[in-house]
Amino acid sequence: RKEVEQDPGPFNVPEGATVAFNCTYSNSASQSFFWYRQDCRKEPKLLMSVYSSGNEDGRFTAQLNRASQYISLLIRDSKLSDSATYLCVVTNTGNQFYFGTGTSLTVIP
Amino acid sequence: NAGVTQTPKFQVLKTGQSMTLQCAQDMNHNSMYWYRQDPGMGLRLIYYSASEGTTDKGEVPNGYNVSRLNKREFSLRLESAAPSQTSVYFCASTNKTRAELGATNEKLFFGSGTQLSVL
Numbered sequence: 001r002k003e004v005e006q007d008p009g010p011f012n013v014p015e016g017a018t019v020a021f022n023c024t025y026s027n028s029a030s031q032s033f034f035w036y037r038q039d040c041r042k043e044p045k046l047l048m049s050v051y052s053s054g055n056e057d058g059r060f061t062a063q064l065n066r067a068s069q070y071i072s073l074l075i076r077d078s079k080l081s082d083s084a085t086y087l088c089v090v091t092n093t094g095n096q097f098y099f100g101t102g103t104s105l106t107v108i109p
Numbered sequence: 110n111a112g113v114t115q116t117p118k119f120q121v122l123k124t125g126q127s128m129t130l131q132c133a134q135d136m137n138h139n140s141m142y143w144y145r146q147d148p149g150m151g152l153r154l155i156y157y158s159a160s161e162g163t164t165d166k167g168e169v170p171n172g173y174n175v176s177r178l179n180k181r182e183f184s185l186r187l188e189s190a191a192p193s194q195t196s197v198y199f200c201a202s203t204n205k206t207r208a209e210l211g212a213t214n215e216k217l218f219f220g221s222g223t224q225l226s227v228l
Contacts, residue, residue, distance in 0.1 A: 008149070032215055043199055043219035044152070087151070089217075095140060095159050096167065097201075097217055101151035 001026050006088050006100035014108050017078050021103045023071040023088030030098075033064055035073045036087040038102065044087055047073075078107045111135050115200045115220025122190045122227045130185040130223050132200030140203045141183035142167075142217070143175060145196040152199065158183055190227040198223045 006023045013019045025033075033050035048055065050062040050071055061074040071088055088100035113134045122128060134141065139160050144152040144167075154167030156175040164175050172194060174186045183202075187194060200220040 004151075034215075036217075041222075043221055044217075045219070046216045049215075091215065096154060096157060097142070097203075098154075099144075099152040101149060 002100075003027060003030075003092075003098035004088050004090055004100040006103050008101055008103060010104040010106060012106045012108055013078055015078060015080060017107075018074065018076045019078060019105065020075075021073045021086055021088075021105075023073075023100055025069050025071070025088075025090045025098075027090070027092055028066075028069060030069075030090040030092055032091040033062075033071050034089040035060075035062060035071075036089055036099075038085045038087055040084075044099075047086070075105075078105075080107050080109060083107045113200055113202055113218050113220040115198075115223055117223060118221065120223060120225050122187075122225065124191060124227060126190050126227075127186065127188050128190065129187075130198055130200070130225075131182070132184065132220055133182045134202040134218065135181065136202065136204065136218065137180065138202035138204045138218070139180070141177065142201045142203075143173075143183070143185045144199045144201065145169065145194075146199060146222075147196050155185065155198075190225075192227045194225065195227045196225060198225060 035047040036044040037047045038044040050064045054063045059076045063072045085102040087102045116131045142157040143155040146152045153169045158164045158177040161180045201217045
């Protein structure tokens with residue numbers, strides 16, 4: 001079973017829409033959680049960490065549900081520049097980062 | 110500040126050839142990683158090094174060797190390249206040690222990637 005599973009999409013949404021991505025992880029001992037963004041043919045970059053209490057950064061909101069082993073990312077008021085692949089990432093006790101396969105988002109004018 | 114520098118950016122090999130991918134970071138990070146990224150597979154960990162002098166296998170280590178030359182540098186070697194190793198390779202580093210795991214402000218810094226084709 002994969003450590004991290006994501007719906008690959010693609011998600012095609014109009015500008016201004018709200019879109020949500022979900023991710024599940026298999027190891028209940030996973031310690032840290034993140035969302036990374038990857039633009040086409042570029043390296044992944046940290047979008048935001050995910051805290052147990054949930055956290056917000058501008059138009060982006062991340063949630064963690066440890067009981068269900070579930071992470072989410074909500075993007076409000078989508079911009080064209082939000083078009084990218086969003087990667088769910090978790091770490092374990094072995095200092096390894098596990099990546100989901102990514103969810104592709106295209107924001108349409 | 111260069112961050113993580115990875116070379117080469119592109120490489121074409123013939124089956125059976127060998128090569129080394131170089132990675133260096135100037136952020137004094139303890140942990141370094143090599144990933145490969147294939148369509149539909151996401152990033153998969155090949156090898157990692159939690160500290161200078163140590164290396165550990167990741168999810169897909171077969172066909173690869175690594176060397177943590179010093180704290181800055183972590184190289185990935187393909188001794189006998191195979192078409193199945195055609196991929197995009199990313200080096201990454203972070204400053205969280207094993208004892209500091211669990212902090213939610215860990216950040217992986219990535220190199221710009223190497224596109225490798227094995228014919």
